[in-house]
Amino acid sequence: MSRPPVPPAKPAGAAVPARITIDDVARAAGVSKATVSRVLNRRAELLTREIAERVQAAIDRLGYAPSPMAQALKRGRSRLIGLVVADVANPFSVAVLRGAEKACRDAGYMVMLFNLGNDDWREREAIQALSSYQVEGFILHTLGQDAGALESAAQRGRPVVLIDRRLGDAQLDLVGLDNAAAVRLAAGHLAEAGYGPLLFVTEPMQGVSSREERAAAFRACLAEAQPARAGAVFESDGVDEAALDAALRALQRQAGQARPAVLSANAVTTLRVAAAAARLGWTLGRDLGLVGFDDPDWAPLVGPGLSAIAQPTDDIGRLAARCLIERIEGQDLAARQILLPGRLVVRGSSRP
Amino acid sequence: MSRPPVPPAKPAGAAVPARITIDDVARAAGVSKATVSRVLNRRAELLTREIAERVQAAIDRLGYAPSPMAQALKRGRSRLIGLVVADVANPFSVAVLRGAEKACRDAGYMVMLFNLGNDDWREREAIQALSSYQVEGFILHTLGQDAGALESAAQRGRPVVLIDRRLGDAQLDLVGLDNAAAVRLAAGHLAEAGYGPLLFVTEPMQGVSSREERAAAFRACLAEAQPARAGAVFESDGVDEAALDAALRALQRQAGQARPAVLSANAVTTLRVAAAAARLGWTLGRDLGLVGFDDPDWAPLVGPGLSAIAQPTDDIGRLAARCLIERIEGQDLAARQILLPGRLVVRGSSRP
DNA sequence: TTGTACGCGTTATCAG
DNA sequence: CTGATAACGCGTACAA
Numbered sequence: 001m002s003r004p005p006v007p008p009a010k011p012a013g014a015a016v017p018a019r020i021t022i023d024d025v026a027r028a029a030g031v032s033k034a035t036v037s038r039v040l041n042r043r044a045e046l047l048t049r050e051i052a053e054r055v056q057a058a059i060d061r062l063g064y065a066p067s068p069m070a071q072a073l074k075r076g077r078s079r080l081i082g083l084v085v086a087d088v089a090n091p092f093s094v095a096v097l098r099g100a101e102k103a104c105r106d107a108g109y110m111v112m113l114f115n116l117g118n119d120d121w122r123e124r125e126a127i128q129a130l131s132s133y134q135v136e137g138f139i140l141h142t143l144g145q146d147a148g149a150l151e152s153a154a155q156r157g158r159p160v161v162l163i164d165r166r167l168g169d170a171q172l173d174l175v176g177l178d179n180a181a182a183v184r185l186a187a188g189h190l191a192e193a194g195y196g197p198l199l200f201v202t203e204p205m206q207g208v209s210s211r212e213e214r215a216a217a218f219r220a221c222l223a224e225a226q227p228a229r230a231g232a233v234f235e236s237d238g239v240d241e242a243a244l245d246a247a248l249r250a251l252q253r254q255a256g257q258a259r260p261a262v263l264s265a266n267a268v269t270t271l272r273v274a275a276a277a278a279r280l281g282w283t284l285g286r287d288l289g290l291v292g293f294d295d296p297d298w299a300p301l302v303g304p305g306l307s308a309i310a311q312p313t314d315d316i317g318r319l320a321a322r323c324l325i326e327r328i329e330g331q332d333l334a335a336r337q338i339l340l341p342g343r344l345v346v347r348g349s350s351r352p
Numbered sequence: 353m354s355r356p357p358v359p360p361a362k363p364a365g366a367a368v369p370a371r372i373t374i375d376d377v378a379r380a381a382g383v384s385k386a387t388v389s390r391v392l393n394r395r396a397e398l399l400t401r402e403i404a405e406r407v408q409a410a411i412d413r414l415g416y417a418p419s420p421m422a423q424a425l426k427r428g429r430s431r432l433i434g435l436v437v438a439d440v441a442n443p444f445s446v447a448v449l450r451g452a453e454k455a456c457r458d459a460g461y462m463v464m465l466f467n468l469g470n471d472d473w474r475e476r477e478a479i480q481a482l483s484s485y486q487v488e489g490f491i492l493h494t495l496g497q498d499a500g501a502l503e504s505a506a507q508r509g510r511p512v513v514l515i516d517r518r519l520g521d522a523q524l525d526l527v528g529l530d531n532a533a534a535v536r537l538a539a540g541h542l543a544e545a546g547y548g549p550l551l552f553v554t555e556p557m558q559g560v561s562s563r564e565e566r567a568a569a570f571r572a573c574l575a576e577a578q579p580a581r582a583g584a585v586f587e588s589d590g591v592d593e594a595a596l597d598a599a600l601r602a603l604q605r606q607a608g609q610a611r612p613a614v615l616s617a618n619a620v621t622t623l624r625v626a627a628a629a630a631r632l633g634w635t636l637g638r639d640l641g642l643v644g645f646d647d648p649d650w651a652p653l654v655g656p657g658l659s660a661i662a663q664p665t666d667d668i669g670r671l672a673a674r675c676l677i678e679r680i681e682g683q684d685l686a687a688r689q690i691l692l693p694g695r696l697v698v699r700g701s702s703r704p
Numbered sequence: 705t706t707g708t709a710c711g712c713g714t715t716a717t718c719a720g
Numbered sequence: 721c722t723g724a725t726a727a728c729g730c731g732t733a734c735a736a
Contacts (some may be wrong), residue, residue: 019508021713032723037715046721063482069430070713072421073728083465088450098440101467110485113435113465115453132417133462152415156371274653298650301626373729384707389731405718422729425712 003130020064029058040066068110072134077145081324082130084123086141086165088115091296092313093141096163099317100139107325109136120145120206127153137324142167142168144207159327161320166209171335173327175320177293179210182309183217183340186263189307193350195289196258197230198222200250201273202265203242204235214265214293230254236272244276248288259352261289267296274302284349291350293342304348312340361608372416381410392418411676418517420462423669424486426617433461433676434482436475440467440492443619443648444665448515452491459677461488472497472558478701479505489676494519496559502605511679512702513672518561523687525679527672529645531562533686534661534694538615541659545702547641548610550574550583551603553596554617566617582606588624599638611704619648626654636701643702645694648652656700664692 026033031051038047039055058064072078081104085093101111112135114126120143127149130138137159140150147168153160161173190198200218202211215233222231234247251260264270270292274284282288284303292299295310319338327333356703378385390399391407399407408414424430433456437445453463464487466478472495479501482490489511492502500521505512513525542550552570554563567585574583586599603612616622622644626636634640636655644651647662671690679685 010575019713022715023713033714034716034723034725035721038722041715051722067425067713068485069424070419071715073419073425073712073730074714074716076728080422088446088453094440094446098467098469101440101465102469105466105481110481111465113453113463114457115450117450117454128417128455129462139722271650271653275721278653289425296625296650298648298654301623301630301654302650303653371729374731377730385706385730386707386732390706393731398705403706415727419729422712423731425714426730427731428712 008075020062021069022064022066025055025058025062025064028062029055031055041319062278076134077086078134078136079109080133080135081111081321081328082114082133082135082138083111084116084130084140084142086116086125086143087118089117092164092294092311093104095311095313096141096317096320099314100163100321101317103318103321104325107321109325116143118143119139122150131156131158136328137161139163139320139324140167141165144168144209159324161324163316163320163329164210171329173320173323173336173338175316175323175338176210176340177311177316178339178341180217180220181215182293183214183263184221185342185344186293187218187221188349189344189346190261190289190291191225191229192261193289194352195350197251197260199231199247199260199262200233200265201236201247201262201269202233203269204237211265218263236269238268238272241272241276241279244272245279248273248276248280248282252288259287259289261291261350264290264292267292270294270299270306270308271302274306277303285351289350289352291344295345299345300347302349304351307350308345308349309342310345311320311342315340358430360386370506371419372414374416374418377407377414377416378408380414381407383407391512430484430486430488432485432487433463433680434466434485434487434674435463436466436468436478436482436490436492436494438468438495440469441469444646444663447665448493448669448672451513451666451674454671455670455673456677459673468495470495476501480530483508483510488680489513491515491672491676492519493517496520496561511676513676513679515668515672516562525672525675525688525690526690527668527675527690528562529663530691530693531565531669532569532572534645535566535615536573537694537696538661539570540572541698542613542615542641542643542694542702543577543581545641546611546704547613547702548607549603549612551583551599551601551612551614551694552585552617553588553599553614553621554585555588555621563617570615588621590620590624593624593628593631596624597631599634600625600628600634604640611639611641613643613702616642616644619646620662622646622651622658623654626658629655634664635704641702641704643696647695647697651697652699654701659699659702660697661694662697665692667692 014343022036026036036055039052087093104111104271112130116122123143123146131152138153139161141163142165144165144167164176200215205211222229236244262273264273277284277288284290291307293309295308299306374385374388377388388407391404417423420431437449439445456463465480468474475495475498477494490505491513493515494517496517496519552567557563574581582672588596614625616625629636629640636642643659645661651658651660
């Protein structure tokens with residue numbers, strides 16, 4: 001009668017050695033679970049040397065590791081961080097993801113990933129799925145459409161750090177690029193290099209704050225320029241190639257003798273502009289200046305080399321993670337904004 | 353005395369509405385937890401219509417969602433899948449990740465991500481960290497160095513699906529590219545296009561099976577060719593640019609009148625070769641043929657357009673996930689290998 | 705048809 | 721200094 005009923009979970013043949021629990025260790029060391037728990041939680045100081053060592057030996061011998069699930073259940077701390085990414089196909093997202101995942105891991109957190117694939121209605125789903133897993137906080141590369149999506153997070157008091165994009169008027173930490181400065185940097189460079197009228201090409205705004213900020217900064221740049229500069233903003237949706245071609249032709253006409261140039265809002269649009277230039281038979285740099293946000297590793301090899309505003313993606317990811325972890329671990333500061341400077345990399349596409 | 357002691361977990365000021373538990377729902381609906389549980393587990397058939405509806409209403413009203421953590425603890429099923437990626441900086445990894453994450457989510461699983469960043473010693477760490485979270489299975493883009501890393505997974509009977517690369521001689525499911533066929537496709541194309549001696553450029557083998565398979569298939573191709581073709585394999589480490597340049601020059605000398613060509617093993621090396629050609633002042637296509645594995649979205653825009661072997665990355669990710677989930681949900685088949693065909697995309701870099 | 709009671713693996717509290 | 725015991729939230733035999 002001392003044998004408990006056979007656990008029904010055990011599927012069939014395979015001798016799946018059940019998880020080693022704290023009980024196993026306790027039994028092996030001839031102590032109670034509580035003692036084992038103390039050894040694990042750095043409270044070994046309060047223990048007899050002899051016992052502490054005996055327990056530690058048992059732990060090592062059995063290869064015991066506590067179950068984060070059970071720990072989460074008990075302490076309400078899952079050591080999980082939810083990472084919501086607008087689109088893993090976007091090189092910027094991936095680069096940030098990389099830095100963030102590493103920083104989380106270094107701090108002892110695991111990352112649960114949710115890719116929105118640019119479907120804005122999924123943002124709510126993402127937050128809910130993730131918070132059902134008791135993630136302790138979110139790093140959010142939002143699509144910016146659904147400011148209410150954070151309700152469930154906010155209600156549970158889970159901190160959120162935004163990356164690159166604001167979300168409604170929520171007072172949240174934000175880590176991103178200093179867009180205004182970056183735009184000035186690029187536009188200034190194009191002016192110095194002798195380019196004339198400018199076209200700012202962006203993906204459709206759709207309420208994405210970084211796009212809007214860049215476009216606004218672009219317009220401001222034009223207005224401030226000493227002899228006012230001609231310029232326009234074009235939203236490229238990636239489908240209607242003809243529209244982009246037409247915009248570029250219009251730009252060229254407007255330029256007259258001068259050389260036109262494009263400032264592209266991210267790597268995706270940069271690729272579109274480069275493709276359009278190829279379609280039109282234009283040589284970048286000579287016929288059309290081009291500077292693009294983001295500096296992916298293929299930038300030096302497209303055409304004469306693409307000039308770029310390199311974002312400190314790794315730092316952005318890392319800082320977002322650290323920022324979030326600080327909050328998780330108790331600090332209760334006002335919402336911070338960490339704006340990092342972009343770095344201008346000049347290549348052939350902005351050298352006449 | 354009927355009031356239980358104040359829960360000490362509640363931090364301080366902020367009225368963080370504690371998680372809504374099954375008990376809350378039960379109380380709200382005036383039933384027991386068991387009944388609520390039954391409603392949730394599709395066993396509502398055994399319940400009075402009236403009660404079922406009352407419970408459901410309470411669930412909806414309170415916005416209750418069961419805690420996956422507690423469920424995992426109880427049933428030993430976490431609905432978590434561990435995704436270990438060799439290097440998120442590699443476009444192939446990301447593309448696969450994308451398909452896999454979506455398929456997992458569609459099947460009701462969440463993905464826990466671990467990026468190895470090409471550090472092979474981390475593979476063991478990854479598996480252990482992930483399995484401590486009770487993931488139900490692994491999708492593994494392995495570095496191939498540490499065949500023992502899977503011990504802990506195998507011991508707990510967690511299924512594993514490999515992507516793109518084998519791991520030691522373990523009998524595991526594998527989803528990847530039909531490398532031999534793809535190499536033949538590319539080499540055949542280069543031959544038809546009139547290129548002569550071939551250089552296969554790969555990242556250092558380091559025991560990565562897909563690299564080895566591609567190199568082996570390349571050598572086989574050379575040997576089988578009717579007039580035997582000249583060719584060599586070069587391992588590029590990404591640091592020693594001069595070595596790559598030298599290899600290309602040697603190839604050119606060997607070519608004599610004929611046109612040399614390169615077959616590149618992945619997007620990373622393709623970029624290196626393109627950069628080297630630029631350094632040497634060679635025009636791709638005319639001076640050097642180039643076909644590369646992987647077809648990232650920048651391929652059409654580098655030089656005259658890069659010919660590529662496009663991998664069905666989305667399918668690879670999707671199938672890997674489905675395959676894994678099948679196993680998780682009980683099927684106990686022999687190890688499968690799903691080899692998908694590559695698609696040749698001809699662009700300027702392989703047109704003399 | 706529904707409710708009670710127990711256990712999953714931990715940690716925290718309180719006795720000893 | 722150490723051990724027993726009660727939760728954490730859920731699923732489920734078993735009893736009613």
